[in-house]
Amino acid sequence: MRLSSPPPLNVLPGIIHTDPGRRGLSRNPHGNLFTATATDLASACQNLTHHPAPRLAIVTGFFIPTADPPGHETDGPLGALFLLRTCAALGIPARIATDPPGIAAMRAGLRHCDLPGDWLCELPPPTADAWDRPSSHLLGYFPTHYVFIERAGPNAEGRCLTMRGVDITEQMGPVHRWIDNANPAADANNSPVTIGIGDGGNEIGMGKIDPAILADNIPLGRQIHCRIATDYLIVAGVSNWGSYALAAGLFLLRRQKPPPGLFDPQAERHLLEIMVREGLLVDGVTGRPEVSVDGLAWEAYIEPLIRMREMLAW
Template sequence: MGEYVDRLVTVEMRNRGMNHGIIKQIYDAARAEGGGRPLSAQAAEALVNTVKPGDVVFIVTGAGYAPEVPNGESDGPPGAASLARAIYWGLKAIPVFVTEECHAPPVVASAKAAAVMVREFDLAKNRRMGGALITAPTDRNQTKAWAEQIVEEYQPKAVISIERLGPNDQGIVHGSTGVAKECVDLGHVFVEAKKRKILTVGIGDNGNEIGFGRIYDFMRDFHPYGRETQYPGGTGVITVIATDYFLPASVSNWGAYGIAAMIAFFLKNQDLIQTPEMERKILEACLDAGGWEMRYCTSRFIVDGTAGESSMSIVQLLRDMLRLNIAEPDRGLSHGKMKEQA
């Protein structure tokens, strides 16, 4: 199951004006560095084995900024919502979204469309009424202390990043094409989690997202902006933040869907994955709340240049793979008896 989930979510679909022809090589490097097993299966298995009912799981997301996309982009919040759905309904844990204030509206809207309501933490923790939300301080000088404080207060058992930009070796956060971003560094949450030996998972699609630190040296040499930026003196866009488990995908949302599908596989529950119809609602909710498609900064039904229907199709294929893999063996009426295996 994990082998073909990984293949599905790494099918590259990119305009040649952007970084392209890179996902297979990045995935191969990440898989080799990660020990050779399918990456979606590794991450999901770790979550299933670590997270217990009532535990808190941080889901960190948010990319894209004003003036282009003041509330962020459509890649990230839907994937976060899908993972929250599997974590809440499957693992019976409390998903807590961690993001910047500007990215909160699409995150909350996506989660609601995925049937994970965002409530006050007390209601989520003590009465199991959905997930919760934490927003970062706007002052970058406060982020490190804030990260230490929320990890201490909420005691997460796992911290997951989906399409969240991380700092390079100069401590600067970049877009994938070498443009520096004026934003807070949520990589501090992962640094603090590592100190406390908390499970971390990263999902990204272009080298600048948290998790890519696992294959930092490879990405520096391979990525078009691995060693340079669009301004003088920059040392490249690749983040130094590594995670315990890391899945590069063609679209970050798809990587999150793949891990959610593998959680559902281990729990033998197809309903943990959204239907294609729900996927449409999630994407539309994200877009309507300001999480726009990033190419032309509009509310078109698009994610990272791919039509929304492509994301719906990915979900359908994942659900069918899951359905067939967890079903009881059945040859139907036309295939005769199955050969007995030793």
């Protein structure tokens, strides 16, 4: 039965607040990564919806040095492209930025989705002088919102670590510096809004969570904890799920139906096949270039997307 009005946003956290990889996201039932960010998804959706002229910079890419071959993982790029497609459907200007290891996969994804190639920005090397400039020099405009999806960020010592404690700082462009160097966008009195999406504690945005909570829930939590906070932090069992939920929330608040290609599990799998084949993305858990995310069977991975599709059929 179709509803006369869309379902409320508070349904979405229940879809993505699970821990399929058993990372410890909610090990302590009284204080964990989900409870610490319970309202952030809805708040991020509302902020984007109510902004008069949003322009997004979507940043993704998490390097897996132990993979064969080493490269970016499938969690992050797929969600970033999903959010970019959502922005295209809603008429919101957006760009994706990623490091060189993820460029081929993202180009392949853009071609498959018939999106312009110049919506993709290649991040400079970590030591480049470009990091001293605002992101507008690379993106071509001043973003009103930065969205960091499964993007490793520095810990208290300034090092980017995997969940196993492996140092990948030299492979990760310091995009967190864009927050420090950002210029006011649409409103001279406001700096760009930042949104982090992560699933482990070592991603940009996790600085919003008390280090004691990370230490109490995540193995190596205090060591890997990213110190960079964002205005809103979306924690999900898989980071791509957080992107799906953010997109779903935008459609719900705007009372718009997504185009047929979005929230389609078969289309999402085909897109990932192309990105893995042409861009050599790897599963972050298995370390292999395969059509999977975080070691999950496809049926388990795609279930949240299916539930969101059912929500959007009001």
